[in-house]
Amino acid sequence: xxVMTQSPDSxxxxxxxxxxINCKSSQSVLYSYDNxxxxxxxxxxxxxxxxxxxxxxxxxxxxxxxxxxxxGSGTDFTLTISRLQAEDVAVYYCQQYYNTPLTFGxxxxxxxx
Amino acid sequence: xxQLQESGPGxxxxxxxxxxxxxxxxxxxNSNYWNWxxxxxGKGLEWIGYIYRSGSTSYNPALKSRVTLSxxxxxxxxxxxxxxxxxxxxxxxxxxxDSGSGNFxxxxxxxxxxxxxxxxx
Numbered sequence: 001x002x003v004m005t006q007s008p009d010s011x012x013x014x015x016x017x018x019x020x021i022n023c024k025s026s027q028s029v030l031y032s033y034d035n036x037x038x039x040x041x042x043x044x045x046x047x048x049x050x051x052x053x054x055x056x057x058x059x060x061x062x063x064x065x066x067x068x069x070x071x072g073s074g075t076d077f078t079l080t081i082s083r084l085q086a087e088d089v090a091v092y093y094c095q096q097y098y099n100t101p102l103t104f105g106x107x108x109x110x111x112x113x
Numbered sequence: 114x115x116q117l118q119e120s121g122p123g124x125x126x127x128x129x130x131x132x133x134x135x136x137x138x139x140x141x142x143n144s145n146y147w148n149w150x151x152x153x154x155g156k157g158l159e160w161i162g163y164i165y166r167s168g169s170t171s172y173n174p175a176l177k178s179r180v181t182l183s184x185x186x187x188x189x190x191x192x193x194x195x196x197x198x199x200x201x202x203x204x205x206x207x208x209x210x211d212s213g214s215g216n217f218x219x220x221x222x223x224x225x226x227x228x229x230x231x232x233x234x
Contacts, residue, residue: 001174049227052221093158101172101174
């Protein structure tokens with residue numbers, strides 16, 4: 001199984017400041033045949049299903065604000081919220097879809113300072 | 114646009130079988146992977162398994178011995194059965210699709226709203 005490890009577990013950031021969340025996979029999720037990283041980022045708010053923000057590690061989903069960006073390759077990935085807004089308070093998860101079992105990171109809770 | 118909606122009992126007795134159905138609207142079961150994912154209270158997300166349009170399945174090894182997924186294309190529904198449940202199976206259960214094909218998956222999108230299932234006598 002590919003184990004996804006997120007850090008930190010929680011993050012407190014001032015409005016307008018940058019939030020950075022890390023995700024590390026226990027093996028590479030980069031497929032050599034298409035040179036794509038099989039990694040997605042989700043935002044989870046209470047009472048709502050997760051919402052995909054980023055896929056292929058760095059492609060922003062349609063409608064997602066451009067303050068959200070994803071980077072990284074192979075085993076190390078980052079989700080950055082460049083200017084934190086109040087509506088960004090949520091738990092963020094990374095997920096690999098490279099192979100089964102499909103696995104999620106443990107989540108990072110983002111709060112406002 | 115594909116929409117998913119979970120349905121089923123919100124309370125299940127310990128040792129019995131949890132049964133949920135996901136109804137798909139705006140799309141067909143003849144494409145995509147159809148997944149179940151759960152989130153215990155205060156914990157993270159756990160993939161349970163998928164059923165493919167062909168009827169083939171893949172389960173999380175941690176749950177494999179207790180999980181059965183099935184498709185009903187006539188009703189545009191897919192279902193989850195989880196046997197011998199305990200309090201540890203209390204969770205919000207989500208159905209979700211990924212538009213992968215062959216042996217390749219994609220991200221989960223869209224998701225159902227989720228349904229809370231409590232295991233208690």
